[in-house]
Amino acid sequence: MVSSEKGRVTLPAALENLEDFKEFIVQNAEKAGLDPQKTMEMELAADEILTNIISYAYRGTSGDITVTCGTDEEGRFVVETADAGEPFNPLLADMPDVSASLEQREIGGLGLFLVKKMVDETRYERRNARNILRLYKKV
Template sequence: MTFPAQFEFLDEIRDFVAQTAREGGFAEKEIYFLQLAADEAASNIIEHSYEGISNANLDITCDVRGTILTITMRDTGKSFDPSNIKQPNLKADLSERQIGGLGLYLMRKLMDEVRYEANPKTGNLLTMTKRRG
């Protein structure tokens, strides 16, 4: 499915993931967290990869094979190096708490696997998987 890379379409992106997960037999609580992971991933792409670009698209697939749900997101915006994104310090007190990096941190916590490949020809590909509980 192709979605306009705009925050206003996050609702539809979450619905798309929820529908596939529901058909794949995932529990409602798992579906909530899959929606959250997809939202964080799409938000990051819209905010960072497509920074300053308003007419871009985001290609998203969501499939269940056996007990594994796989979400992919492909964009043609700026790529990034996930290893450069600092892990948020969850022990830091209020004044030192970092605001960035939280989305990627949550995606890694919520999913079993998060992979990112930057390719100048085909674009950036994010792949996230989760096994049904």
């Protein structure tokens, strides 16, 4: 769970809002004390998650994304995304076979693979008809 010292922003799930979401995350990461490398990793991971929500969650309808940033009780920086789109647990998605040659790899899945590599922990839950994904990074 994200602590009471947190920031929150809700915007429509649209590509034109992606930069605003990322700027919000970077500002909160810096405020939480993340070094530049970890801040960049969180920004890239969040970019992938947010792009997926924008592209697939609402399937032809409109909706919002809420991003909450802060530290948890263990002092980790947390980025939480929440949307009311179609249920989707990215942690259950098939991971690509990165040992296969480029010709043998299936299209897709590499972004979620990279998210898992860039953050220390990911958690997903479906609560109150909302997808909630948390990305954790040690400060």
